[in-house]
Amino acid sequence: MNPILNQMHGHRSIRAYTGEVMPEAELHAALEAAQLAATSSNVQAYNTIRVTDPEMLAKLVVLTGGQEKVALCGTFLVMCGDMRRHYLLAQSADSACEENLESFLLCTIDASLFAQNLALAAESLGWGTCFVGGLRNDLAAVGALLNLPQGVYPFFGLCIGRAAEEPWKRPRLPMKAVLIENEYPCDESMLAMMRSYDDDMAAYYKKRGASGRRWIGQMEQFFATPRRTGDRSFYESQGASLE
Numbered sequence: 001m002n003p004i005l006n007q008m009h010g011h012r013s014i015r016a017y018t019g020e021v022m023p024e025a026e027l028h029a030a031l032e033a034a035q036l037a038a039t040s041s042n043v044q045a046y047n048t049i050r051v052t053d054p055e056m057l058a059k060l061v062v063l064t065g066g067q068e069k070v071a072l073c074g075t076f077l078v079m080c081g082d083m084r085r086h087y088l089l090a091q092s093a094d095s096a097c098e099e100n101l102e103s104f105l106l107c108t109i110d111a112s113l114f115a116q117n118l119a120l121a122a123e124s125l126g127w128g129t130c131f132v133g134g135l136r137n138d139l140a141a142v143g144a145l146l147n148l149p150q151g152v153y154p155f156f157g158l159c160i161g162r163a164a165e166e167p168w169k170r171p172r173l174p175m176k177a178v179l180i181e182n183e184y185p186c187d188e189s190m191l192a193m194m195r196s197y198d199d200d201m202a203a204y205y206k207k208r209g210a211s212g213r214r215w216i217g218q219m220e221q222f223f224a225t226p227r228r229t230g231d232r233s234f235y236e237s238q239g240a241s242l243e
Contacts, residue, residue, distance in 0.1 A: 007124050008120065011119075012128070012163075013130045013131070013167065014129060014130050014165060015167075017072055017162060018074070018164050022075040022122070022127060027075065029121070034121055037114045039110050039113070039114075040110060043086070043106060043110065044110065045086070045110045047080050048078065048158070049080060050076070054071070056146075057070060059141075059145055067134055070132060073160060074161035076160075079111050079114070079158055080155060081104070081108055081111045081152070083097070083103065083152075083240075084149055085151075086151070099241045100242075104242060115156070119160075127162065128161055128162065129158060135155075136154075136231055138230075139154060139231060143238065150238055151239050153235055171197065173197050174193055174196060198215045201213075
């Protein structure tokens with residue numbers, strides 16, 4: 001494989017860190033590479049907020065459900081969609097800046113592409129990373145803590161730091177479950193692929209000392225009830241329209 005594919009295959013989510021802070025020059029180099037991610041119509045509807053204040057980090061640990069790595073990783077970033085800049089441009093031109101579901105999706109996709117590029121760039125420089133969806137546990141509190149203005153939408157966090165662990169590679173779904181030719185497979189075929197993957201995950205968990213754990217059971221539990229039901233009201237309070 002070429003070096004880029006080797007780097008991508010080496011990805012692991014790191015949850016234990018030495019605490020070393022990413023040097024400014026390396027962070028800027030990674031951010032410059034991240035900004036080269038695709039962006040719809042060059043809108044660039046994203047930003048990232050680096051949190052360095054110890055008290056704020058301690059509060060974010062609580063808000064993310066006790067994820068200590070947020071404060072201990074060395075460099076913690078909040079990945080955001082950003083329509084604020086476009087609001088300001090519209091105001092200065094005495095023009096409208098209308099939002100709808102499409103503009104919110106644009107922010108979400110732009111920020112996600114930027115974030116994935118950033119994680120890959122950081123890992124290529126020898127740093128470990130981990131995305132933190134727990135940032136959405138209490139978006140209103142996160143927004144207040146970061147003093148976010150209208151038009152800025154926090155989506156998830158990103159830990160960057162030196163790894164203090166070497167996690168095993170976790171199996172992924174089989175290729176035929178994600179590379180679909182022409183039309184979606186019948187339900188029986190898709191279920192068979194997921195059950196095959198469930199066996200792979202069961203073997204993985206057994207090696208890790210979690211015998212009996214199953215991926216399908218996790219998914220059933222994960223989606224059994226609605227999650228983070230306050231997301232919509234917060235994003236709408238920030239100016240998003242999901243219509």
